[in-house]
Amino acid sequence: MRHLTRTGTTPFTDDLVAYYQFNLNTTDVLDRININHASLNGPAQKVLSTAPIAGGESHRLTVNSAGPQTFGPTQAQVTFGTINPNGEVVLSRLNLLPDSLPSNNPNTGNYWVINNYGSEPFDPLTALKLKSVNGYPIGNPADSRLFVRSANEDINNWVELCAAADFNGNSYNYNSSCGIANMGQFFVQSGNTNPIHMIYPYAYVNEQICDNDSIYLQVVSCFEILDQSPGATS
Known part of the structure; x- marks a missing residue:
């Protein structure tokens, strides 16, 4: 998500001139709106993207005061301090796994991206509450470790920040001890082999x-x- 995407249920009623689809394993590039199809020439080839993009939910807010901010359909809540972005913040819940994982331990099956288009630096977040799209937390909150990397990163350089404080509200809840002072990608994974997520x-x-x-x-x-x-x- 995070950019314009189209699903199979969305009608073509928005006056698109061309819509190229690159998901075939051939050299063809199909124009799904018209017949202006393309093809790859010479050494050109299609490769699987490792970019942090996927289907999901996204919501934007203007954050100019301290306190909790709930990001619509993502069900995530971010609590900002006195010095806050004073601008637009976009939070996306991506309903796929990232291309690379910190380990093979159990996880929530999705991840989150928070983009700050306001000011930096800002006070470390007071709290961060994350909800999975298809399940709820189980087990010991201390096992639900929060990992972070920069917003556009696609390599396996996740940094472990902290453990969840609790699961109140069926969310993975992290407090100020995590010291989150930058936005980016967030991923919740078990610190061991114990499961942390139950599908509905x-x-x-x-x-x-x-x-x-x-x-x-x-x-x-x-x-x-x-x-x-x-x-x-x-």
Whole structure:
């Protein structure tokens, strides 16, 4: 996210002149609006991007006072000090994993990017509350470690800052002891092999158990999914 993106459900009604799509494994570059297709010539090739971009939610606020600021659909809350950005701050919750991870330990399955377009430096954040898009925190808050790197970074140079203080409100909550004085990318990962994130239960429709015009929903919890995995024991 963080820039103009289009999903398969968005209609082409915004007078786009061209919309090039680069996700095919061929040398073709398709124009999805018109027929002005392109192709790669010579040694040109497509490579997988490691940039911090993905689908998700994004929200912008003008921050010019101390106190908590909630960033709309991202469900994140940032509490600023007396010296604050005094300008626009954009927070994005990216619903994919970053290209590189600090370790192979369990994580939340997504990450966050905060861009400050106001003033720097500012006082270290008083608090940072982050919510996953598809689950909630579990386990010991001390295991939920906060990692950070610069806003546009794409290499594995994550720096571990601190542990969560608590999980109040089903958020990963970090306090002033983290000393967050710069915006950037934020990632929550376990400091060990203990899980820190539980996916919400989901429902699906099984056509074989439908009775005429009645539909019965069968809810499967994550624990049941784990129990049904190959080699699992209960």
